Amino acid sequence: MSGMSRRRCSGRTHVLILTLLFGMPCAFGARYAHAGLFDDEEARRQIKDISIKTNERLDTFAKGQIELANQIQALREENSRLRGQVETLTYELDSARKRQQDFYVDLDGRLRKLEPQVAQSAEARSADDGKPPVDPPRKAVSDPAAETREYEAALNLFRANKLKEAAAAFESFTKAHPDSTLTPSAQYWLGNAHYSLRDCKKAIDAHRLVASKWPAHPKAPDALLNVATCQQELADAKSAKMTLDTLLAKYPDSTAATTARQRLKK
Numbered sequence: 001m002s003g004m005s006r007r008r009c010s011g012r013t014h015v016l017i018l019t020l021l022f023g024m025p026c027a028f029g030a031r032y033a034h035a036g037l038f039d040d041e042e043a044r045r046q047i048k049d050i051s052i053k054t055n056e057r058l059d060t061f062a063k064g065q066i067e068l069a070n071q072i073q074a075l076r077e078e079n080s081r082l083r084g085q086v087e088t089l090t091y092e093l094d095s096a097r098k099r100q101q102d103f104y105v106d107l108d109g110r111l112r113k114l115e116p117q118v119a120q121s122a123e124a125r126s127a128d129d130g131k132p133p134v135d136p137p138r139k140a141v142s143d144p145a146a147e148t149r150e151y152e153a154a155l156n157l158f159r160a161n162k163l164k165e166a167a168a169a170f171e172s173f174t175k176a177h178p179d180s181t182l183t184p185s186a187q188y189w190l191g192n193a194h195y196s197l198r199d200c201k202k203a204i205d206a207h208r209l210v211a212s213k214w215p216a217h218p219k220a221p222d223a224l225l226n227v228a229t230c231q232q233e234l235a236d237a238k239s240a241k242m243t244l245d246t247l248l249a250k251y252p253d254s255t256a257a258t259t260a261r262q263r264l265k266k
Contacts, residue, residue, distance in 0.1 A: 147173075151182045158193055167193035184214040188223055200230035221247060221256035228260070 154169035170190035174183050191206030203226065210223035224247040231240035244260040251257050 184217040188219040221251040221254035225256040
């Protein structure tokens with residue numbers, strides 16, 4: 001090979017080497033530039049996804065807060081409504097109790113007009129027939145007007161729903177005036193006062209005394225009916241039935257007997 005040919009080959013080789021030396025950095029730079037561009041786009045995409053998810057979570061949280069606030073408001077309104085119903089029912093119950101007490105007092109006044117002024121049973125009169133008169137034992141002089149005032153005072157306490165005071169007043173009356181014509185009624189109202197105080201045992205004792213000691217008194221049938229009511233509330237159904245049967249046997253034509261028949265049918 002001539003010298004000219006070797007110089008040409010050498011020149012081409014130098015050109016190739018230079019091309020490789022200067023071309024490779026450009027190629028690598030282009031690749032790195034493309035990779036950097038790709039990384040930026042991926043980062044922006046991820047940021048966008050995170051932003052979307054965050055906004056969705058915030059929206060869900062906000063909706064939950066609104067729903068919770070609505071539920072709290074609804075509960076407040078329901079509580080207010082129920083409170084109003086309770087207050088209304090309490091007022092109606094108090095009014096009904098007051099009307100019932102007024103009814104009892106009015107009934108008591110009517111029955112007192114029918115009661116005899118002299119408490120003497122038919123059995124006692126028949127036992128005295130044919131015997132020589134015997135001087136009755138002397139008793140303390142009573143004051144009917146004072147007894148009536150004392151009885152009315154106790155009854156007014158019951159009417160005013162002062163039940164403890166009424167019970168004490170009626171009990172005091174029965175002890176102070178055991179022979180008064182008003183004593184059976186006072187004993188009856190003593191039982192009602194105990195019943196209103198939710199003391200059924202004392203109410204039963206008081207009403208039983210009315211029925212046993214004053215069987216001919218107009219309040220005796222109602223006293224037996226009240227005994228049965230208390231026995232039912234004490235879950236003593238057997239005793240209640242026996243009391244109602246006794247009521248029907250002794251006072252079949254009384255108003256209390258009508259109520260007793262209805263209860264026995266249930």
